[in-house]
Amino acid sequence: MTAHTPRRAARILLVDAADRVLLFAGSDPARPEHRYWFTPGGGLEPGEGFAAGAVRELAEETGLRVAAADLGEPVHWEVTRFFFDSVPYCQEQAFFLLRVSDWVVDTAGFNPVEQASIHGHRWWSVDELSSTADRYYPADLPALLRRVWGEEAPC
Template sequence: MTTFTPRRAARVLLVDGGDRILLLRGFDPARPEHRFWMTPGGGLDADESPAAAAVRELAEETGLRLAPEELGTVVWRETTEFTFDSRWYRQEQEYFLARVPAWEVDTSGFQEDERNSIDGHRWWSLPELATTTERIYPAVLPTLLWEALSGGVPC
């Protein structure tokens, strides 16, 4: 029987003026061949709100500093189970939408775990996201992004 470590996380759909979303290219240090693209974000610290965690992680991973109230409402929630660095997690996470005209990503704020598991970033258009054969987390991201950009709040 698999024992899961419970975890809460917050993630950001960071969208630029061309309706492109920023994704980070990650990998599992225990399985470096397991490559994937994901939104900026990560685990909540003790007594941290999801919005506060989302903006903290966004600053660490992209250099963009926003106030929690600039994120608006949660656009999606999910519970996911995954293995990372030989440990199983059951993660409850919330996704926020943030829009910027443009942004030059600065990864100098990476923490050690990010330096050891993220090796790139890219802005993706919705058509690119919908047709890629690369692994994207969450798998429903094309639909989620389309709904968020069209004013729907899918959660």
């Protein structure tokens, strides 16, 4: 049995005025054929809190700068196990909801791993996610968005 590397991460459900969520298209460097869509966010730095990590990752990956207080409390927590570049991870992650009227994504802050493994981005509606054959994470993203929107009605 392979031991998984523990990791903490913060993810952002970035939703525009048309109720679409931003997802990045990625692949695993060790398995380039393994393609998927995922939310902005990533691993926390040592000693970094979830909200602080979320705003740092959001700025690096999208160019959008907000204060940690703008995120509020996490809307979802989960633990996931996965491999990336042949390394097994056990990741505890918090998801934050952030609404914007619109946003032009700026990926100039991508680090070298992101530059090599992220191939684009797009805004997805819940209906598009529910009907696509594409892989996305978390796998229950449409249900998660509907649940979150039940607690906070869309604009």
